[in-house]
Amino acid sequence: MALQRCTKHLFNNVRVCTSLIQSMMCSGGSTSVNPKPDADTPIFPGVQSQWAESLELIHPHSYNKFPVYRVMDRNGCILNPSEEPQLESEFVERMYRTMILLNTMDTVLYESQRQGRISFYMTTFGEEATLIGSAAALAYNDLVYAQYRETGVLLWRGFSVDQFVSQCFGNCEDEGKGRQMPVHYGSKNHHFVTISSPLTTQLPQAVGSAYAYKLANNGRCVIAYFGEGAASEGDAHAAFNFAATLNCPVIFFCRNNGYAISTPTHEQYRGDGIAGHGPGYGITTVRVDGNDTLAVYQVTKASREYAVKENRPVLIEAMTYRLGHHSTSDDSSAYRSLAEVKEWGSLDSPISRLRQYLALKGWWDDAKERSWKEETRKMVVNSLTRA
């Protein structure tokens, strides 16, 4: 009976709803919902489109794919000078140094797992530009929701090597209190929400936090990182839809690195990558060369500005390649050739690309390279010894 009463109430409210829709559509500048016969454009509550009088099944190949934005070529040369970000040398150098430190830390900690010192590790080889480029474009207090391969973002924010190592060891210094597997970092002070293993759960949460920030009117945005595999989860669909319908200042940053453990992208999706989802949800979208640090920086900066100003979501798909294994529990030679990995590493390394840019600008040289690499190695090894 309760249900019947509800139906009755619902029924009474249909009239109210229809007139509400009418007034909303009128105030929005579009025509009313009155189903006038032979209207010039279809008047349905669910769409604003045109009529078609000849049948055409619209196939996916007829849609234009999102282009990949880049600033540098593979040799670090600027392609379109007007797109070059006007950054101070110290800033770009800091980006590069952070990428080297990240690389060193990844190398040493991966080895430490092999030596039995820590139980597990995940490297970010090949994706340094997606992480540092984007992190550098955010405000320090924009809330970060990460998946598991975003160590570089937290490193940029100022999480120390000691703190990373402590979490991996689960020692008494770990702010997570030794409760989670390695690489499940989190830091309130660095506005980086603690990582959890279930994939994609962070996406709708990021949308909720962005909504909260909008109501608080604090000028902050939220960024949610995820891989192209994670984008297959239902939570991604939920997040995109909520962000768009509820007008949330959130950046969805997808690291499309070609593999979800062993599953290549052609077995993960059939459409135009993850960027292709954007228009489906009414989300502003951009695809970027994820190995181009400057392009990632530009794209993230522009997206942030837009998200905060308009209180609208943005979807960024950063195309990159996972040079390392999925984790220390994976040997990727089981599903891809060593030659493929080697080729990507030598032809399109995000680190060398930025290095070449720095060298062209006269901001970096071999001596600096050697000394910084040595210093980073010492830093990480000392940290391990202390842990």
Next chain:
Amino acid sequence: MVSPVLRLCMRYRVTGLSSGTGQKSPALFHKFITKRYVEFNFSPEKPCEGKGETSRMNLCQAINSALHTTLVNDPTAVVFGEDVAFGGVFRCTLDLQKRFGKDRVFNSPLCEQGIVGFGIGCAVAGTTAVAEVQFADYIFPAFDQLVNEAAKYRYRSGNQFDCGKLTVRAAWGAVGHGSLYHSQSPESFFAHAAGLKIVIPRGPIKAKGLLLACIQDKDPCIFFEPKVLYRAAVEDVPVKEYTLPLGKADVLVEGDAVTLIGWGTEVHILKEVADMAKEQLKVQCEVIDLVTINPWDVETVCNSVKKTGRVIVAHEAPLTGGFASEITAVIQEECFLHLEAPVQRVTGFDTPFPHVFEPFYLPDKWRCFDAVKKTLTY
């Protein structure tokens, strides 16, 4: 407000509607064959003392009052879910959007995993989030967000992050004709996830105080609302803000013969069973409303069991893995030598919740009374 038709139906337990048999039958025949209501008498609380002015409210009005109070006193609070904007399919959110605006009271898309995930994110960022899941039967898409995320948020971050400001409300339990997907009581699924509080009110006065307590609690809470009581339960509810303690069971009727434990709608059935036992068996049963499923009030229950030595736990949810099993396990651990008979569970059966067979499925007063007789003569 209960409509005259509904009141009539509830008193005489007659549908007043088509029998569905396609046959003309005498009204008397209708009374016994075409039952569309859960068989129970709502037993209202006496008006509270010292809580100030009261107003006659049913369960959904009491909940509306709690939400209203929250939106007034907590400037960060937001209320959202499917169809929440126009007042909700059960009218619990009536007039809230009108009063507090679209930013704070709003419809979400039709996606429970999104509703709960979004709610968690709001809570993490410092916003008090009251999320509605239209029917508890549809909470399962949000199971991952509730069990893997909400329940574990504080623990896994070493207390750096939490989503305590999240409360999830859902319409719960049998309604007379809800069948598989509008009748479920899924509390035991969530009791298994340490980190979630689960609360089930038995009437409007409890509902308002408990919901406010959940919203203000520092842990994520699930608040299940017995939908059959939305209109059927009417009490004099305090108008101002008040909270009731979570994790505390209520002894509604004191006795020494058998302890009867239930929650939500079942409590009213157990009260009637206690009356039947008093009248027919000349024994006084003790009736306990557990109120909070997690954390549950072990002390109150065990004190009662140690006094009576006999226990019946009754719930609508199916038998296997139902919350009665947890209570039974703890009772036999803590009160073994006090027990005069095994703990009896009177529950739904291990099948999906049926439609026309609902009267046979529910732990109604006759099944419970049978269990009382059985335990007394063990």
